[in-house]
Amino acid sequence: MLTEAEHRALRRALAIAADPAAPPGPNPRVGCVLLDPDGHMIAEGHHRGAGSAHAEAAALEHAARAGRPALGGTAVVTLEPCTHQGRTPPCAQALLAAGIARVVIARPDPNPVAAGGIRLLQDAGVELIDQVPDELAEAAAALTRGWEHGHAHGRPLVTAKTALTLDGRAAAADGSSRWITGPAAREEVHRLRTDCDTVLIGTGTARADHPSLTARRSDGTLLPRQPLRAVMGTGTFPPLPAVPGAGEALTLATHDPSAALAELFTRGRRHVLLEGGPTLLAAFLRARAVDELIIHLAPTLLGAGPTGVGDLRITTLTERLDLDLVDVAPLTSPDGRTDLRLTLHPRAA
Numbered sequence: 542m543l544t545e546a547e548h549r550a551l552r553r554a555l556a557i558a559a560d561p562a563a564p565p566g567p568n569p570r571v572g573c574v575l576l577d578p579d580g581h582m583i584a585e586g587h588h589r590g591a592g593s594a595h596a597e598a599a600a601l602e603h604a605a606r607a608g609r610p611a612l613g614g615t616a617v618v619t620l621e622p623c624t625h626q627g628r629t630p631p632c633a634q635a636l637l638a639a640g641i642a643r644v645v646i647a648r649p650d651p652n653p654v655a656a657g658g659i660r661l662l663q664d665a666g667v668e669l670i671d672q673v674p675d676e677l678a679e680a681a682a683a684l685t686r687g688w689e690h691g692h693a694h695g696r697p698l699v700t701a702k703t704a705l706t707l708d709g710r711a712a713a714a715d716g717s718s719r720w721i722t723g724p725a726a727r728e729e730v731h732r733l734r735t736d737c738d739t740v741l742i743g744t745g746t747a748r749a750d751h752p753s754l755t756a757r758r759s760d761g762t763l764l765p766r767q768p769l770r771a772v773m774g775t776g777t778f779p780p781l782p783a784v785p786g787a788g789e790a791l792t793l794a795t796h797d798p799s800a801a802l803a804e805l806f807t808r809g810r811r812h813v814l815l816e817g818g819p820t821l822l823a824a825f826l827r828a829r830a831v832d833e834l835i836i837h838l839a840p841t842l843l844g845a846g847p848t849g850v851g852d853l854r855i856t857t858l859t860e861r862l863d864l865d866l867v868d869v870a871p872l873t874s875p876d877g878r879t880d881l882r883l884t885l886h887p888r889a890a
């Protein structure tokens with residue numbers, strides 16, 4: 542059971558771990574808060590990208606600098622402390638050396654190289670809490686989602702997003718597609734862009750839409766965390782608009798989803814938002830390279846025009862691609878207009 546002070550400390554650790562200023566990369570987002578034996582906060586720290594101090598090390602250093610020893614205290618961490626000498630020294634050992642008596646961990650470490658902190662701390666006689674309330678465990682899982690997917694699958698997590706009419710169209714017969722959905726749905730796209738570390742489109746969409754691919758607030762200003770702006774394909778397209786503060790632009794000269802994702806993974810990217818058109822979406826679905834599909838369904842009909850998903854090369858009903866509906870939510874705009882957000886996961890073959 543978490544004490545009230547630990548509960549608060551874990552919330553704080555989760556909040557600082559999500560620091561938008563921490564650069565994206567191959568390392569997880571981690572936060573740590575140190576409490577004295579009475580539950581008062583001593584210091585906090587979070588990880589700021591590959592090569593920089595781990596959250597625990599940062600917190601211990603802040604405590605030492607403030608002259609507030611952690612002896613007999615509690616470390617509250619969003620991820621299991623590491624046990625390996627990597628780019629930085631092991632954290633479980635550092636917590637032991639500092640005399641930490643109790644450790645609260647929201648999420649186990651799936652990285653075989655670094656894992657083992659829970660066992661090591663337990664064996665050393667530290668009181669260990671590795672079960673936290675669901676809501677906090679889920680927030681910890683959300684922080685490391687792309688990173689964990691990378692460990693399990695060796696490629697970035699792919700969330701594909703598309704906006705459709707009730708009759709499954711992504712554009713009208715003349716090609717016009719702005720805007721099918723209302724302001725609330727569009728605002729959510731920007732939240733998705735800032736949550737992911739990469740936005741990926743095809744050259745066709747780059748030619749047709751001239752998108753800026755930035756993550757913006759509804760007033761047009763940039764959010765603090767901007768995704769890499771990647772365009773894949775071999776066709777020509779005008780350069781993405783040069784917006785001050787926007788993410789780096791990258792061209793991936795391939796039509797192969799696996800090759801594009803491999804390149805992004807090598808560049809330290811762990812969560813891709815696929816915002817391409819029907820052809821690119823179909824290519825990723827065919828390659829089984831979509832992990833999550835988000836459909837913004839507008840209560841409107843077009844009757845003609847391109848469908849939202851291109852050819853999946855399915856010729857008969859038994860070959861269909863089934864998805865599991867995991868969430869349905871209304872997206873209501875200030876003017877009262879409501880679209881539906883469907884979140885789907887492709888069913889394992």
Ligand code: AOF
Pocket residue numbers: 568569570571572587588590591592594595596597620621622623626627628629632650652655656
């Ligand atoms: C982090 N930050 O705050 C914690 C991590 O690349 P290295 O050598 O720094 O090691 C990274 C691994 O350490 C990472 O994959 C994860 O398993 C573990 N914990 N990593 O980058 C942190 N606590």
Ligand code: ZN
Pocket residue numbers: 595596597622623624630631632633
């Ligand atoms: Zn560590």
